[in-house]
Amino acid sequence: MSVRVLATTVDELAPRTAYDVWRLRQQVFVVEQDCPYPDLDGRDLEEATRHVVLLDDDGSVVGTLRVLDDGVAARIGRVVVAPAARGRGLAALMMDEAMALCGGREVRLDAQTGLTGFYEAYGFEVTGPEFDEDGIMHVPMRRPAQIP
Template sequence: MRLLTAAFDELPTRTAYDVWRLRQQVFVVEQDCPYPDLDGRDLEPATRHVVLLDDDGDEEVIGTLRVLDDGDRARIGRVVVAPSARGRGLAALMMEEAMGLCGEREVRLDAQTGLTAFYEGYGFEVAGPEFDEDGIMHVPMTRPRRP
């Protein structure tokens, strides 16, 4: 496995294509959740894409997430692992990288409800009521600013 952390313009073309294909495969097709994935935030200069590559040969994208700059706080989103790679702790590798990118700033994310315990392991706390986002229940979570 190899982690690649890059701004949009630094992503190799094929890797960028595979990132968006994986997000579509999981969020739109598998979870039956049509939503506007290409929201413009991937292109922002401060956005960092964390991409997990299987470095056996073709460098297949098997996981990805993005870290957004929301001013005085960071936001983690679009966390996804390919179905064939699940259950191996790979999301944790990406989250460790993401938390390092966020530093001491406050960090927010909207977790699918069943994943709150996973994010609590990174210091996140539920920060509001559960809500329906595109047919999937989520909960807002925050990791407070670190002194």
């Protein structure tokens, strides 16, 4: 199975693709990880937000993340791969695209503690103490601005 990477605004997402993105986030974050939280927080709709979506051969969403504009820095979040598609390096494909979208800007994210090594490979460093977010331990991470 091959995947296609789509990087777009919410307005450019086909309605069924948008539905599948939010369904996947709900399936993993709310159901699988048992973290009821307000996923639809309004930030998906912001003009500067970019959605990175992985589509398999039949157009099904197998992964997604979003890149937000937090003013001084970009913020990567809602990184998720469908359970049936894990272990194939798809998160790295999405991160490669996200980092390209961020360019040389400072980038921040809150990583699940067990994934800090994954993000360190992209130049991120832990910037604060571990914290509990919806029952899952996270750490704040930052990749400094890249000067050409």
